[in-house]
Amino acid sequence: MSTLVNKSEFPIFKNRKLTYLDSASTSQKPKVVLDAMRNVYENSNANVHRALYDLGSESTELYESSRELIANFINANSSKEIIFTSGATASINLLAYSIGSQLKEDDEVLISHMEHHANIVPWQQLVKRTGIKLKYLPLTGSGEIDLSKSSELITAKTKIVSLTHMSNVLGTINPIKEIAKLTKMVGAIFIVDGAQSVSHMPVNVQDLECDFLAFSGHKMLGPTGVGILWGKFELLNNLDPFLSGGEMIEKVTLEESTWNEVPYKFEAGTPNYVQAIGLGAAVKFLSKIGMENVHNYEKELTSYAIEKLQSIPNLNIHGSPKNRGSVISFNIEKIHPQDLAQFLNEDNICIRVGHHCAQPLLETLNETSTARASFYIYNDFSDIDKLVDSIKSTISYF
Numbered sequence: 387m388s389t390l391v392n393k394s395e396f397p398i399f400k401n402r403k404l405t406y407l408d409s410a411s412t413s414q415k416p417k418v419v420l421d422a423m424r425n426v427y428e429n430s431n432a433n434v435h436r437a438l439y440d441l442g443s444e445s446t447e448l449y450e451s452s453r454e455l456i457a458n459f460i461n462a463n464s465s466k467e468i469i470f471t472s473g474a475t476a477s478i479n480l481l482a483y484s485i486g487s488q489l490k491e492d493d494e495v496l497i498s499h500m501e502h503h504a505n506i507v508p509w510q511q512l513v514k515r516t517g518i519k520l521k522y523l524p525l526t527g528s529g530e531i532d533l534s535k536s537s538e539l540i541t542a543k544t545k546i547v548s549l550t551h552m553s554n555v556l557g558t559i560n561p562i563k564e565i566a567k568l569t570k571m572v573g574a575i576f577i578v579d580g581a582q583s584v585s586h587m588p589v590n591v592q593d594l595e596c597d598f599l600a601f602s603g604h605k606m607l608g609p610t611g612v613g614i615l616w617g618k619f620e621l622l623n624n625l626d627p628f629l630s631g632g633e634m635i636e637k638v639t640l641e642e643s644t645w646n647e648v649p650y651k652f653e654a655g656t657p658n659y660v661q662a663i664g665l666g667a668a669v670k671f672l673s674k675i676g677m678e679n680v681h682n683y684e685k686e687l688t689s690y691a692i693e694k695l696q697s698i699p700n701l702n703i704h705g706s707p708k709n710r711g712s713v714i715s716f717n718i719e720k721i722h723p724q725d726l727a728q729f730l731n732e733d734n735i736c737i738r739v740g741h742h743c744a745q746p747l748l749e750t751l752n753e754t755s756t757a758r759a760s761f762y763i764y765n766d767f768s769d770i771d772k773l774v775d776s777i778k779s780t781i782s783y784f
């Protein structure tokens with residue numbers, strides 16, 4: 387099995403001896419992404435939407451064409467529906483603040499026990515500000531969202547349902563379309579946290595039938611510091627801005643201000659335009675490979691890894707073996723995940739251990755920490771073999 391991409395397209399793999407199995411945390415970057423950003427700084431650098439000289443027009447054009455590329459990547463109706471934020475966390479905070487300010491005390495927000503803290507804490511903060519109720523969809527024993535009691539939890543009081551598309555701990559891919567239908571039946575807004583999905587599978591916002599989608603650039607070969615909030619235009623148009631200041635205004639007087647049009651209403655201050663342009667290059671790179679190919683390739687890697695890991699005695703993989711993305715969390719009896727990570731590090735193998743910013747989920751697993759291996763397009767079977775060999779020698783040491 388050959389990789390989908392040549393590892394040499396990623397400078398870090400030339401510079402460091404690495405078995406990198408932590409892409410769910412952040413991905414490595416291909417040279418084309420680094421070049422795109424260097425090119426801006428070296429040839430076209432000027433602030434966007436302000437500078438009326440050629441350099442400014444060039445950087446603005448690059449910034450706006452990146453918005454266009456990202457809109458096409460997720461099949462948005464228009465690039466106006468793409469808001470550049472600093473990442474998935476910022477996108478969800480924007481929504482919790484802006485939609486949240488329209489909610490009343492008896493209203494309910496529904497999330498699940500599977501969420502990343504980025505899709506829990508902003509809603510808890512909203513509870514403190516407004517007194518709304520925060521409710522949780524439970525999980526089944528095999529780590530899937532349990533919809534058997536959905537009619538008790540998704541009711542006329544539910545104003546927002548906000549769920550992760552793919553769990554960063556269990557890898558579970560949630561039935562977003564099914565939940566979208568339940569959400570629509572009560573007229574609630576449906577937010578999808580796509581931080582772990584957009585990078586690994588085709589995500590089409592029309593097909594998912596959600597209202598908002600949040601994701602991060604750095605997990606999909608792009609740079610840090612940039613992420614996306616996609617939303618249906620009419621909904622975005624009806625929201626109040628989150629951050630305020632330069633460029634998000636239409637007119638400012640000493641007494642009051644009016645807002646710029648969507649998406650600029652939500653992009654206060656100088657945006658991370660160089661990073662946004664880098665993200666455009668990442669999206670081009672991924673589109674050339676094809677997200678269906680990315681998904682199928684990772685399915686093969688994940689099945690291979692599950693099979694190999696399952697053959698190790700006393701190693702317990704969390705979550706359901708079916709319908710999962712390229713994230714595998716596990717625990718080994720009598721070996722703390724932190725010790726395991728340190729031993730793997732000796733072999734230059736990078737995995738993540740800990741609660742993965744999903745403490746409520748870890749509680750349902752009865753764990754305080756798991757080891758997590760996650761894969762991307764630059765991994766291959768030999769990376770998994772190295773992981774398995776290193777785990778086996780760690781076990782024999784203990």
Ligand code: C6P
Binds near residue numbers: 505554
């Ligand atoms: N999960 C992980 O190792 P940011 O940090 O804003 O780019 O993404 C937040 C986020 C939101 N939702 C999900 C499902 C996520 O997995 C993450 C980030 C990383 O699992 C870092 S904690």
